[in-house]
Structure formats: C-alpha cells, structure tokens
Amino acid sequence: MKMSSKSAILWSESYIWGIWLYKALEKLKLKPDLILAENLKYETLKNYKLLFIPGGWASNKIQALGEKGKNIIKEFVKTGGIYFGICGGAGLAISKNLGLVDIKRKKDRIPSFSGEVLVELKPHFLWNGIKKPIFYLWWPSEFYIKDPHAEILAFFKKPLKNSFTSDLPVKDFQNKWQEIEKIYNIKLNPEKMKNIPLFIRKPYGKGEIFLSLLHFDTPNDKRGLKVFENLAQKFNLEKHSFNKKRRNNLNPSFFKEIEDFFEKAKELISLGKRNFLFFKRTPYLYQWRRGIRGLEYVNLYTMLKEIKDRLNLKNLKSEEEEQIIFILKNIKPTFNYFCEKAKEVLLMERIALNFERLTYNKTQNKKLFELRKELFGLKKSYGGIYKNIISEIDKILWILLK
Numbered sequence: 001m002k003m004s005s006k007s008a009i010l011w012s013e014s015y016i017w018g019i020w021l022y023k024a025l026e027k028l029k030l031k032p033d034l035i036l037a038e039n040l041k042y043e044t045l046k047n048y049k050l051l052f053i054p055g056g057w058a059s060n061k062i063q064a065l066g067e068k069g070k071n072i073i074k075e076f077v078k079t080g081g082i083y084f085g086i087c088g089g090a091g092l093a094i095s096k097n098l099g100l101v102d103i104k105r106k107k108d109r110i111p112s113f114s115g116e117v118l119v120e121l122k123p124h125f126l127w128n129g130i131k132k133p134i135f136y137l138w139w140p141s142e143f144y145i146k147d148p149h150a151e152i153l154a155f156f157k158k159p160l161k162n163s164f165t166s167d168l169p170v171k172d173f174q175n176k177w178q179e180i181e182k183i184y185n186i187k188l189n190p191e192k193m194k195n196i197p198l199f200i201r202k203p204y205g206k207g208e209i210f211l212s213l214l215h216f217d218t219p220n221d222k223r224g225l226k227v228f229e230n231l232a233q234k235f236n237l238e239k240h241s242f243n244k245k246r247r248n249n250l251n252p253s254f255f256k257e258i259e260d261f262f263e264k265a266k267e268l269i270s271l272g273k274r275n276f277l278f279f280k281r282t283p284y285l286y287q288w289r290r291g292i293r294g295l296e297y298v299n300l301y302t303m304l305k306e307i308k309d310r311l312n313l314k315n316l317k318s319e320e321e322e323q324i325i326f327i328l329k330n331i332k333p334t335f336n337y338f339c340e341k342a343k344e345v346l347l348m349e350r351i352a353l354n355f356e357r358l359t360y361n362k363t364q365n366k367k368l369f370e371l372r373k374e375l376f377g378l379k380k381s382y383g384g385i386y387k388n389i390i391s392e393i394d395k396i397l398w399i400l401l402k
Contacts, residue, residue: 005238007050010073010089011398012037012064015390016299017055017217019306021086022401024217025052028229031240034402037064042072049235050082053089055138055215057381061088062097070098078205082235090200090211091141100209101202102147109142110187112290115163115170119198119214120155126199126210126230127153134160135198136218142196143213154199154214159190164281167290184290185357219284254321257328258311261393262304264339268297271343275350291358292349293376296386297342303393310400324396331392338375338385345371 007025011018011034025032032052035044045051051073053061062070077083077100085093093100119133127133133154145152161171165188173180177189200211210231216224231237269286272278278294281287284302288294316324348368349358356364361378363369377383382390 004047004049005236006048007032007052007237008035008045008048009033009052009054010035010037010040010061011054011394013060014054014056014089015394016295016302017086017088019302019397020215020219021052021054021217023219024221024225024228027225028232029239030228030232030237034398036398037061037066037069040065040069040072042075045072045076045081046079048076048081050084050231050237051076053083053085053092054217055087055089058088058091058094058097060381061092073098074100077207077209080206082207083204083209084212084231085210086212086215086217087138087140090143090213093209093211094143095146100204101150101200101211102145103150103200103211104144104146106142106144108187110165110190110193112139112166112186112188113159113163113190113193114138114165116160117163117198118157118160120157120195122151122153124153124201125234126227128230129226130223133157133223135214135216135223136221137163137198137213138215138218140198140213142193143200143211145197145200147202150200150202152197152199153201154197154212156193156196156198158194163190164287165190167287183357219282254325255311257325258304258308261328261332261335262301262308264335265297265301265304268339268342268346269301271346272297275346277346277350289353291353291360292346293360293372296376296382300386300390300393303390303397307393307396307400310397314400316399320399323399327392327396331389334385335389338389341371341375345375 007030009018009021009032065073073083083093083100091105092098094103094105114137116134117137119135121127121130121133159170163170166184166186168180168188170190181188198213202209216227218224269278272288277289277292278286286294286298345368348365352358352363352365352368360380361372373384375384376386
C-alpha cells in the first residue's frame, strides 16, 4: 500500500463532470491535484495514493492518454494506487480501454436514463452512514461483467419519480413505454435496468479499483458526499484549508471579457428555453428535447460560469493572467462565430422537430445537417468547432483550479 495520502484528478476530457467532482471534494476540504494527460508521468503519479477519474467520454480520455499514459495508470494501480472512476471514468477502465477490468459495455441497453434511483447496496465501508440508498445516474452505460475478481457492491433497484428517460419524465409515462419506444426508436423502460451493476470493486496487483456508474459528485447530493467522506477516511486522504473569497486586483476589462463569453453561452440556453428546447430541471442542470445537442450547451455554460465565479477565488500570477488573456483573445472570433451559428441551429431544430424525428447526427434538412457537422461533428462525443472551443476554455479552468 502506498504511504502517500495525496489524491489527484485526471482532468483531461472531463469538463462539466470534472467541475462537479472537484467541487464535491472541495466541500470536504479535499483538494486533489489536477493532472493533464499530456503531463502524465509515473514519477509524478507514484506520489499519490488515489487517482480520481471523472465522467466524460471514455473514448476521448483514452485518446488523450495514448499508449504511454495507459501503461502509466496501470503501473500506478499495480504498485498500490487506488483508481476511482465515475461514469466515463469507470468506462475508461474496461477491457477495450485501459483493460484494468474484464468488462464490456452492453449494446442492448436503456441509453438515456438520468436522475435519482433507489440502489441496493452490499455491505462495504463506502456505504457507512447511508440510511436510504438514493443516488444519481446521468446517462450511464450498462456493464457486462466477465471478470471473476470483480465484486459488485451496488445494483439498480428502481427509478424514482423525478428521473427521466430521454426527455420523458418517468412518473408520467409508466406503463406506456412500449408504444413510446416505437416513436422514439430506442429502449426507454427504466424498469428493465433492475439489478444492473452500478458499482464495482476489484483488486489489481497491490492496488484497488473502484468503478461507479453512480454520480456521487452530483451537486447538493449529501449521500454522495458521505461516500467521498468514507473514502477519504479509509485512505486517510490529505485535506487542505481553503482561502476565503477575496477580490483580485485584475483589470476590470479582464472580468468584462469573461462576462461577455458567459453571457453569450447563457443566451444560447435562454434561446433554447424560449423555444421549448430546454427547461431547467435542477438548480445545476437543464434538460433538453430529444434529437438536439443539449449537453454541449449545458457543458459550455457550466464551464464559463465556473470560470466567472472562480476569478475572485485565486490570486493569479502575472504569467497566468497573460495566459488567460491570450486564450480568450485567440478563441474569441471562433467562439462568436459558434454562438451565432448555434442560434441558427437551435431555431432550425425548433421547426424541424415538428416535421421529422431528429437525432444528434441525422436530419432531412441539408443546411441543418451541414451546420451541425461544422459545429459539433458527426460523432456523439464532442467534435467540430465546439471541441476546439471547450478544449481552450478548459485550459483557463485548469489554471484557476490547479
């Protein structure tokens, strides 16, 4: 077992999910170091006890790591490190990616479930103090587990009344899934998720692997925080005192520039709301209509809001301020172009939804298809102009949080 009590987050390709995890751990006075895939070295990683891997597209994470990064993480766990992956971070560990656990993704699954679930737990220190096992899922995969050494510690029991499948409230469509599935052309009935594994533990060499489809990092989730608290206590993770809120002596124009970026992202959400494409589902998350790219807008909005809020929480060094100014200046034309074209896309989608069954990459409208392709690419994971923008904005976030 590693003697270190330090923890880290593999930050690359996490975005909104990295923010959620960081803020959840921050509430417990845990301040993990943020490690970028391109900077990953075993000499550095061996100094940590636990590595958190947030949600996000596992395919993008594995691409960022490359073969060298994959081997470094495997060696880290083998020599006594703890791997704690959430959602996409759990998916990163499976057979076709890191290969830490012999698990495959189920193809025949309910692809768009989200919200609160009642969970069945097996006894484990992580669940200490959890009296009512209610947690959150956000569009999870489903795992087919072949690994004989994998221990399942949590199962899906039933969806709760405020959960959704696709853009449909579960409580309103019970007993109607069969007819709606014919319209949506996907599986929707969350009752068919009963007993699927949601949390897995496996020893690996001298280390240990925890894979969670449950988002313990969901904002305002006290039970999720309790799980992290149990984890921190078990492995004696290092805690920090955080500086109180203070005002930076930055040029007002610097704040105004950030505010301008944020307001443009906010306007995309507002446009979607006015046109019944988005609605505020929780204080921290918007729901979107099936067929449009919703998470992309929510992700962009969340990242820029966090940057805006964090500017007062860190005394920037002059070189850090220069870096941020350079990034903003560099991406501003592309960002403005994206926002203008995204407005066109949203309005075209508003009309198209009345005449056809849209998906994220299919439409009968050729102009809409080309615009979507330019802005987002054709894959479900982030692409197009959008991917370039959030990659640059993420650099600012990393500067403010590291």
